[in-house]
Amino acid sequence: MNEYIAYEGDKFTIEWFFDKLGESEALKYFESLSNTQKRKTLMLFKRMGDNGKIYDKDKFRNEGEKIYAFKPQPDRFLSFFYTGHKIIVTNGYRKKSQKLPKQEKIRALDIKNNYFYRVEQEDYYEE
Numbered sequence: 001m002n003e004y005i006a007y008e009g010d011k012f013t014i015e016w017f018f019d020k021l022g023e024s025e026a027l028k029y030f031e032s033l034s035n036t037q038k039r040k041t042l043m044l045f046k047r048m049g050d051n052g053k054i055y056d057k058d059k060f061r062n063e064g065e066k067i068y069a070f071k072p073q074p075d076r077f078l079s080f081f082y083t084g085h086k087i088i089v090t091n092g093y094r095k096k097s098q099k100l101p102k103q104e105k106i107r108a109l110d111i112k113n114n115y116f117y118r119v120e121q122e123d124y125y126e127e
Helices: 025-032 035-051 102-120
Strands: 005-008 013-016 060-062 068-070 075-082 086-094
Touching: 005 035, 013 025, 013 035, 025 075, 025 086, 035 068, 035 075, 075 102, 086 102
Parallel strands: 013 086
Antiparallel strands: 005 013, 060 068, 068 075, 075 086
């Protein structure tokens, strides 16, 4: 189970999404980052996990349709909230324009739907 967890705080547990093959697009992106960028990302995860909120929209933002973005400049990690005080990180990418790329948001929504379905079918978390 710990392989899913990116950060476990007092308010939220932040998890990487894994597909049926055990692959995590978001975790792979995170692992490709420099140590500085990893540290920036983990600091945001820690702030959200421990405090339950990030007030700075330059660091965490609602992107609509219940998709949220952790924003460790210049990277982005899209996510959604789930029951049990969980935040599931769906995908990561390097920001290249002011607007959220449509394909990245669609990807996050598809992953969210996949997660909900697999959890409902009891086919996501290992026993």
